[in-house]
Amino acid sequence: MHIKETTAERHVLAITVDNEAGILAKIAGLFTARGYNIDSLTVADIAEDHAISRITIVTNGPPAVIDQIEAQLERLVPVHKVVDLTTAGAHVERELALIKVTGKGDARVEALRTAEIFRAQVVDSTTSSFVFELTGSPEKIDNFIILMRELGLVEVGRTGIVGMMRGAKST
Structure with a gap:
């Protein structure tokens, strides 16, 4: 069988x-x-x-x-x-993440540049760290985290996915 x-x-x-x-x-x-x-x-x-x-x-x-x-x-x-x-059918998925990155010098500058490209917002900043807020698809957040690992990633908090149908139809 x-x-x-x-x-x-x-x-x-x-x-x-x-x-x-x-x-x-x-x-x-x-x-x-x-x-x-x-x-x-x-x-x-x-x-x-x-x-x-x-x-x-x-x-x-x-x-x-x-x-x-x-x-x-x-x-x-x-x-x-x-x-x-x-x-x-067609739907939208989004997730929110807080990503903490530490670094000095070039790594710090590169973290800010990368955050700008991903449209991440700085929600906390010290002389040695940033906390970025990023909203988007899970893939976008995954890609941002991968890049931040090379620049001093310390901690990640994610909300989980929310989704909704596109158009006037209600779920």
């Missing part, structure tokens, strides 16, 4: 839920039960009355497993809507 192998694919899931205690643990439990990792996770209150939150999860898995996870997520009582942005 030949077993067909399916390749894991990256998926960005936007999940609208009631803003209540324990929902994040239930959702994470679905991934844990299947042995799949959550690569990125963001949660934010999105309603004026604080009753609704949006959870954005980035994960990898074969399409059949992602479909199964979506179906199980939709069955959870506090879940209103699940959208796989990856398959739903």
Whole structure:
């Protein structure tokens, strides 16, 4: 018997839920039960009355497993809507990062030049370090971090990905 192998694919899931205690643990439990990792996770209150939150999860898995996870997520009582942005169409993904770099002399000047090219903002500065704020695609942030490693990278903090459909359609 030949077993067909399916390749894991990256998926960005936007999940609208009631803003209540324990929902994040239930959702994470679905991934844990299947042995799949959550690569990125963001949660934010999105309603004026604080009753609704949006959870954005980035994960990898074969399409059949992602479909199964979506179906199980939709069955959870506090879940209103699940959208796989990856398959739903054109969408925008962004992430925020804080990147601390130390250095003096040429390395310091080069860090500032590179930050300018990437449109990173200096949010803290001392005589021996900078903290840069950078917003953009995960790839843009990854590339900036790679360059900063050569110039004195000390620390990185990342928010995780948020995503939204392009155009007038709501997720």
